[in-house]
Amino acid sequence: MTVTLADVAARARVSPATVSRVLNGNYPVAASTRERVLRAVEELDYVLNGPASSLAAATSDLVGILVNDIADPFFAIMAGAAQGEIGGQEGTGRAGGEKLAVVCNTGGSPDRELTYLTLLQRQRAAALVLTGGALEDPVHIAAMSAKLTRLADAGTRIVLCGRPPLPDNDALLAALAFDNRGGGRKLTEHLLTLGHRRIGYVAGPTERTTTRHRLEGHRAALRAAGIDEDQERMTLHGPYARRSGYDSTLELLRRAPGLTAVVAANDTVALGACAALRDQGLRIPQDVSVAGFDDLPFSVDVVPALTTVRLPLAEAGARAGRLAMGREAAPPGGIATVEAELLVRASTAPPRG
Amino acid sequence: MTVTLADVAARARVSPATVSRVLNGNYPVAASTRERVLRAVEELDYVLNGPASSLAAATSDLVGILVNDIADPFFAIMAGAAQGEIGGQEGTGRAGGEKLAVVCNTGGSPDRELTYLTLLQRQRAAALVLTGGALEDPVHIAAMSAKLTRLADAGTRIVLCGRPPLPDNDALLAALAFDNRGGGRKLTEHLLTLGHRRIGYVAGPTERTTTRHRLEGHRAALRAAGIDEDQERMTLHGPYARRSGYDSTLELLRRAPGLTAVVAANDTVALGACAALRDQGLRIPQDVSVAGFDDLPFSVDVVPALTTVRLPLAEAGARAGRLAMGREAAPPGGIATVEAELLVRASTAPPRG
DNA sequence: CTGTTAGCGCATTCAG
């Protein structure tokens, strides 16, 4: 029923070994022989049996890209760029030595993250790219560390993109860490320079590196400006979602009616913050300034255009892809910091009066 | 070095077959025996060898989800929902009979689409979900049809989501087709009812079913209203990108200064259209109305909120996932139409004067 | 309920 390598060999009048050699192209084969084999492959419409091949060779062509939320442009952009560097380069349609770059959506669940890692380990994945911030729960970190070590031992190349290196884990090839702290700091410094003093902060979910680092940058800027009190009351945590921005902003307004600026965990949250302010009859930025983070594609198009911190997501994702493929040298020490750039647009202005 | 099923069997003092049976859970095993095996698995930190398993069983647990552009929320939302139904349901972290749901990003390239299909075929994928519109090039359609037929013959379950069924291809399990034509028609009827007569249309890329259907709906509404002339000049094609909306709107304004409304291929394009109009000093909707399609998450937050056509992307994606897993019965005839709902918001209003 | 026996389809030695 299903055509195998032996069938191709028979038709090309060569041994199976020879067919394998031309297909993998990693061994000298006479041009005429290769020609004959390729023709037979064509005629029989032969497709390599991946599992059999992986079993024999003890490696597979699967490359996994893990994301927290595929529907969040932050992850989608990184994943797309990484995948572009890994899979389908030439595009012959026939699939030669192609890697199969696949993205796996954990939905932010630690369990699913671990499950995907096991599944990828089971498939003997060639490489792995983990994107975005990590959960800071010690138990989960330990579990992840252990899993990644096993994967690395089995030959899987591991790259982190937009995630700080794991403590005490040298299983990984490279880590591209975003400068979330620096970005958060620059953003708040901008607000302080404009004259804001009562600034609310809608943070991301607790126990996440991204959340913590951005918040730390914010607090550091405030502290440097001598604004220290009241920070807990002016900070609200929630998911990286519009809804969180909306609800938290309403609550901030209740807690601190004198609020003149809202800093959001990311642009999506900022969108929700803007909606809440508008619904309260407040103008942006005349009454309240709003700032985001990430510079997602829509941020330049909302009105007023969002002041935010740009992260080179596509560039970082592409680099992670190349690192995973071994087409780019790892940074010294295996760790590279990706800079964050302040983008001042129209949603921030000096406070009233 | 690497621990195998035989090692587990030895440690649990049972035969390899028994270990296989408890791992796959598809055969009766005494509770005490199972217990012993599971403990051995735990102690040895054993992970099943996927390729070997797939080779022996002639099936794999890979499920592919193909998308045109992972960074486009339209696809990301469908893919995320499908993946949620397929992978990581329980979330034990240990990965039992889990499927490995993976999304593959074709970038809209027909070659890469075919390549991914071959790669998935090579892996003996258990199921396949193809999302979004299809390219209408006859050569590509034929190639796709042939590939899908082979895949189906090999036992891969194929589901289309947001894509019309292929002509003459009953390889597929089910197709969930969006009512793009109906949606496009409703949208333009809304504009006509408001009194618009000079309406520009920024279409998607040519040769794509989605583009064609939406445009057909638009034209049908115009024709029904007796507006027939000039349609070619008022229609511009471009990618589903902000930039296209921006550039095309500028060109439409040049071609037809009396324009009172712009209909965009989707919300992202509409965003670009809005930006272009604003840059020309035109107010939305007072001077020019704008409408989009898809109701992407940001559409409610832009100002003015976008009038658009809502497609239940998450619901459709989830249903496609269930269909692929065989957890839901296929619709009669294998084809289901997913309704599109007109959402009138603030970006459309009667024309001036 | 459990053990034994055969391959699954391919990549590799090793000869030639």
Place this chain on the structure above:
DNA sequence: CTGAATGCGCTAACAG
């Protein structure tokens, strides 16, 4: 440069 032989790790009959 090519062919023959071996085994990758597991599942699926088949017995018991």
